[in-house]
Structures are given as structure tokens and as C-alpha cells.
Amino acid sequence: MKQHPLCTDTEHAPSVMDLPIPAGLKQEWASLQTRRRFLGRTGKVLGWAALASLLGDRALSGDAQAASTQSASAAPAAGDWRLPYFAPKAKRAIYLFMSGGPPQMDLLDYKPNLAALYDKDIPDSVRGAQQLTGMTAGQARFPIAPSHWAFQRYGKSGTWVSDLLPYTARMVDDLTIIKTTNTDAINHEPAIMLMNTGNMNAGKPCLGSWLAYGLGSMNDNLPTFMVLQTKVNAKENNQPVSSRLWSSGFLSSEYAGVGLRSAGDLVLYLTDPNGVDREVRRKMLDAVNAINQQTSQELGDPETNSRISQYEMAYRMQASVPELADLSKEPQSTWDLYGPEAKEPGTFAYNCLMARRMAERDVRFVQVYKRGWDVHGDVTGVLPILCQETDRGCYALVTDLKQRGLLDDTLVIWAGEFGRTVYSQGGLTHDNYGRDHHPRCFTTWMTGGGARPGITYGETDEYSYNIVKDPVPVRDFNATILHCLGIDHNKLTYKIQGLDQKLTGTTPASVVPGLLA
């Protein structure tokens, strides 16, 4: 009988594993033990319950031996937990994340009455007792800054779009524009965490990890969840984007997003060094795996298994990533659509093209990050650059997916972490203004599988400050995304720390029917 690792009386004390408690608790206990070990406690850890459960999953696949060298996700779906709960409209999703907080009233939330209110103070009745950021809380005045750009109506839906987005304007009849997305956080890090993981604190799995965990992989040669970062433009006010945002949190690290680099090699050290051929690499991996298997059996840390599968994934990526990144066979029509920028790795257009190629290869979830939207000042100087960088790529991606028949089952999402204030931060002139963070309402859009095309959802007041009708809090936004992919957000849970954790958190969330096709 193995002993409790913390037990000092090695002769008599029973093991937790022998207690008549549910297997799930034992597993949770085992994973807690690994954390304690990590924190510095020494001693052997009994985690075989976790191992047993992993093996159990393989055993179900009907071919335990073959599965033992593959990742768990490579095994055929066994049991219900890796399936959509109901027939999904979308099989995969592409999330275009506009980090920094795009100013909604300069892009898609048209407020014609503001022009007459230029430099007037925003009424107290509108602003209310809301907390402001430290950057503008000390301002003596909150003068209204109408948008510098004109708006026109486009498409059959007659949607108002700013002159800054000529390409987005062409596809409004395909978009589900949500004017009333709102968040609880007013600063970047908590807001971007909330948007991605459903919680302001780091440590929770993000949307992509939940999808990878809940739905599994459709392509064994590429990661289920991939992240593309756009090159930084020094003219813009760039807020950090960290790997916390594509972390798998308490889920196995197999479900974490795999980030491609925006310059140089897409994945570092992916190419074999001189003199190492594929066979040598295979032998080396087999040896490393054998050692890891030993470690796994000895310690039972589930992360060892994740590591084994990640080594295997990296091996397969040695072949699949160069093929993915090889744009030489793209027809001229691709460059006509995405623009010449798309040939340069790391640009937003390039990332959009890569996102389409990943969708073609059945990568479940792709997230493209574009930084720089934090326009506290010089809106008229910086915003046109941002729009010029992103507008065409967004349009090209949606159009390309549509013409290739992929938009039917791919959900595309465009969102930042919050909006921006209607009042000017810093000095307001006729030529320029700044905008501070604004969590109470911001505009996002989605399109494709499951989303209702050609509509604008929700209404903001005439200052684009408060929501008048149909608010969509972040948790509802995420619940709706999961719904499009066939997941009931209340059922996709993972028990840890005594709570059935889920993406939408503990505050009741609901799918927004008005957004669905």
C-alpha cells in the first residue's frame, strides 16, 4: 500500500487513495499534490488517479497502444464530453482581437447629434457616478468630442459606417454588429482577461482553451488553438498582450494556444539543425518520451503527459507548419483581395490570410491579436493608421471565407476589451482629441456560422455612453459564441477548487437569441 506523501508515520497511516471517496475527488487531490510539490514540498506524489483517468480515456478509444504515443486529442472522440451538446452551426472560429479598445463612436456607433454638442460638457445625468480612470478623473471638464469622420449608410441593411472603414462597409450585410457589448473592467489587463477568460484575474482558461478542451481537434498535425500576433507599429499606443491570454489555466496545457511569431521563424527551433534528419529526430523523441513515461508513472503529474503530447505535436508541426506558411501557391486573386501587405509576415493582412489557411486546415480556433487601439490622444493622427492596417484584412478574410464556402461553418468575431469615452481626454480642438477607456458600452461584430447576418443589435444613448436597449455583457457574449459552436456554456465545466468552473463564470449568463441566425 502506497503512503500518503505528507504522512510522517510511514508504517500505519492510510493513503487518501484508499479512502472510500469518489474518484473525481481523488483526482483533484492528486492534482493539488502536484501543485504543492511545485511550491517546494518534496516527497513522492500519488497522482495515479489522474493517470488512470487519462488512460481510461485512451482505453475507450479501442486502441490503447497506438494512442499511448499520440496525444489524447488524437484518439477518436469517446464519450459525450468532447462533443458538441447539439448540432453546431460553426465548427471553428476566428477571433480578431483589437487590443486597446477601439473608439466605437468613430467607427460603427454613429451619433449624429454629437456634432452640435462640440465642446459642451457631458451632462452629469449621463455620466452618473461612474468611476473614471486615473487618467481623466482629475480633468476639470469633460468636453464632448464628436467624431472627426463622416458616416454613410451601406448595404441592404442601411448600416451606418464611418469613412475610416471603407472595406468593412462593403460587408455590413454579412455582419452581426453589437453596439451594446459591455464589461466590468475599466483597465486593459483586467478587461482583456475578462474578455478572453471570463475572469479579470489571471489563471482561468481562455475561450480557445475551453473550445479545444470541449470539442477536441479536427486536425492532428496542427494545434487545435493557434494565436497570431500582429507586428507592433511604434506610432500607436501599444498595450502588452501576454501569453496569459491564451493560457489553458487549470486545464491541461495541451489546450493552451500555440502562438506563431510575427517575425522570423514562425515557431522557434522548428527546423532541424544541420546534420539532424527526421529519423534522428524521431529516435531522440522516442527516447525522451520513454523517460517522460517513466516520470509520469512515478509521479503521476498530468502535465508530464501534456509534455509528451506536445513533443509529438511539435514533431508533426515540423512538416505541417512550413506547408501552412507556404504562400507560393496562393493565386493572384488572393493578393488582389488581401492587398500586397499580406505578403509581409506579421502584418494584420498576413495574419488574416494565415487565419483563412488555418480554417481551411480545420484548426478549431484562431485568435489574431492587433495592438495599438489605445487612443488616449491624437485620435485623428493614429486612428486612420489603425483602420488602414486592419480594415481591408477583416473584409478580405470574411469575403475569402465566404467565397470558399467556409463562412457557413466558421464564426468570425471582431472585438476589443472595452470602448472609449465620448468626452475628450486632454485638450479638445477642432482637429484633434483623445479618448479614455469606456467599459459601459462598446461595439463588436461577428459573422458566419450561427450569427444572424445584416443586423445591428442593441442601442446606446445619443452620447454612446450608456446602453438604452439590449445590453450584452461579456459573459453573454461568450455564451453566445459557445452556443454557435454547439456548446451549452452551463455544461462545459471543469471542477477545480471545489467549483464547477466555466467560461462564463458564476454570475448567471445567457445566450443572446437576437444574435443568432
Place this chain on the structure above:
Amino acid sequence: MKTGQIAALFSDRLPRRSKLTRAAWAAAMAITVVLLLLPWLFKLDGKQHADWQQFLGRFHPLVVHLPIGLLLLVPVLEIAGARQSALREAAGFVLGLGFIGCLSAVTLGYLLAYGSGDAGPGVTRHMWGGITLTIGVLVCLLARPWWTSRSVPRVYPVLLICVLMLLSWAAHQGGSLTYGSSYLTRYMPAPMKRFLVLGKVQAKTVPGSFYAKHIDPIFDANCVSCHGGEKVKGGLRLDSYASLMDGGKEGAVIVAGKPEQSLLLKRVTLPPGQKHFMPAEGKPPLKPEEIAWIRSWILAGASPAATTVAGVSIHGETEVPLVPVGDYSGFMPEIAKMVNRQGAKLTPVSSKPSDGLILHTEDVAATFSDAQLAQFQKFAPYIVEAELGGTAVTNASFDTLGKFTHLRALHLERTAVTGDGLSKLAALSQLTYLNLSGTKVTEAALTPLRSMRNLHHIYIYNTPAQPATVALSTHAVARKMP
């Protein structure tokens, strides 16, 4: 008074009356009078009354099944009693229990109707059904001793038969209140319906209109049991276009062109659990797409005759209805074996087997050929989607694919198919999506597909069949077939 008359009729032939029988008759008379006066003492005026009445009343559907079962048992016991006398003795006891059950069910039922403010012809019919039945059972109970003693042999059997017929009728009325009057006939085979001349009743809508096809069925399934001919809660009926537009006590429920002002839409979109949320009484809420259809229909003018509504494309709205797939669970071990041998995967669409399986070839695309595909033919009845994009399949595979009769989506993009043999797909009545992008397929090869009514999306980007105008058009190359 029914029982009084019957008693008088047979009084000269009745056996000697003991004090006990006399007391029983007196009690029966009293109960009868109370039951008959009930509807006048507590009028069902459609207003809600005390909550405790509703609370108790809601046990009516539970209790009501007891006397039904007991009363149906009585004739069985009586007939079987011809052989085994013990059973016949039990029949009287069961009949007595049945009476107590009837009395409880009537009391609770009345509390339910009175408490929750139910009214309408259906409620009235069910109420009188219940009351008459209870009295009938009571008379049976009193008449049975004549039959067992053979002094008046015919009255009891005749009465019992009448009571059983009354029972069926009253129970059916109750069922119609709960499930709607079309519950039983809804899925009745058409020939039987025609035989029973039920078809004529359907003429209330314009055939083929969006209202008839999509809106009316929503109301029928979710609302009409409380807002229809049987119960008219809030003065609102949703069982015909005219009554829908008439609205209820609170005025119009549909304002054509203005979904936001339409009370009906407001009520069904409230947060569930709110007081005015509809459907009430814990019935399941409308599905999101149903709400979306109602909203779009109102927005488009709430017409009774329009056949299409802007902004609504109903998935699966086709001439040929999509057939659910059979349960493949039994084949799972075999499928797993196949997957291990082949590398191509068969994954369930969802946890519901009737949603079918998807054939994924992404991992082995380069080597997946016609021969490999042929091996999956065995599971064809369960495969609803075949992802063959970028595989090595050729025109020869159309023979095999023609046998995948449940196929709804077929991906052949970036394959070597040229379109010869595409006509073999014409047999796939369920096919709604066909992707031929990046193939050598020509306009002429697509012609046989025009007869496929369900095929709404054909993708021909980057093929000879693609119209020339595309280069940077805002319109996708997705074409809607006639």
C-alpha cells in the same frame, strides 16, 4: 334531478330499504345537489382567485389518473368475476374507491380552474364532464346492490357502460386543455385524417404562406393550449390569424412592422421566471430561432399571405424535409476499428445520435482515395457530412457518394474532380451544401444539379464555372440555385 327520477322509477321494484340504504341515498342526494350547484356557487369568471386554491388545484392532473384507472378496472373485475366470485366482490370496493377518487379530482379540478382563472368552452365541457361522471359513478355505486341481488338486473350494466363512455369523453376534454385539441391528430397519417374529415379544419390559414408554415405552428405547439378555443386566458386567442390580430384584454399583441411594440414578442422575450413571461406555468420557452422568425415576420408587416420574409432564411426549410439519421451507437466499435485502420475519422455531429456522423479526412487527405472512400459506404446511412477537401478522390467517387443518401454537406474543394458524373449526386435529396471550389468543374457539369431542390449552396470559387466578374467583387461566389 337525475338520480331522484331514477330512484322513483324503480322504487316499486326496489328491495326493502334498511336505515343504512336510506342514509346512503340521502347522502348521495346531498352530494349530487352540491355538485350540480357548484358552478353557480363559485362562478368560473376567468379571474384569478386565491393562491392556495391554485396550489392545491395543481394536484388535479396527478389525482385525476387514479379514478380513471380504478373505473376502468371495474368492468374487468365484473366480467372476470363471472368465473372467480372473489373478483366480483372486489369490484364494488374498487368502484367505491373510484367514486372517492372522482370526488377528489372534481374538487381539485374545480380549485384549479377557479384559482387560476381558467374559463372557456373547453373548461366548461371538462367541468361538466367531471361533475356528471362523479354523479354517474355515485348512482352506479347505489345501483350495484340491485344487480348483485338480481332484483333489478339491467340498470347497473347499462349505467356502467354510460359512465365509462362519459369517462373517456371527459378525460379527452381534460387532455385537450393541457396539450391542445390537435395533440392526438397532429401526427395522424394523412389518409386516416381524411377519413375522419379532419382535413377540412385546416383551412384557417393561407396554404404555403410564411404564417401558415412557420408562425402558426409555433403558436399551435406552445400557446394554443391556454390561448385557443379551449382556454382563452387574458381574452387572447392565437389559434387563427384573425384572433391573433384582434389581441386580448390588454389590446393588440402584434403591431405590424413594429416588433418592439408588439406585446406578444415582449412577453416571450422577458427573462424566464418573470411574472409575465410566456409561455407561462413553467412550459418551455420559445426557441431563439422561433422568436427571431416571429420578430422578422412582424417587422415585414405580419402578413397572413406573404410567402417569404426578408432577413429570414430558415435552415432546413426545403421542399424535402431532412430525415433524421438512425442510431449508430451500435456501430461505434466497428467505426473505431475502421478509423484506426484508415486514419480518416468519423466523428459524431453532436451528442445526439440522430444528428449523424461527419467524415473527416484532414489528417490523411493526401492519401485518401476513391478506394478508401468506398470502405465508408457501409456507414453511409449515418454520414451527414463528408469533408473530402484536398483528398485524392476523383470523378469515380461520385458512384459511391450517390449512395450516401443522408449526406447534407459535401466538401470536394481542391480535388481532381471535373464534374463528370456529378449527375449521380442528384439522388441525394438531403444535400444542401456542395463545395467544388478549386476544382476543374465547368458550368455545363453543374446543370444536372439544378433539379436538386434542397441544394442551396454551391461553391465554385476558382473553377472554370466561376462567373468572370469576381476578381474583387463584394459579392461572394456562393450561388443560390433555383
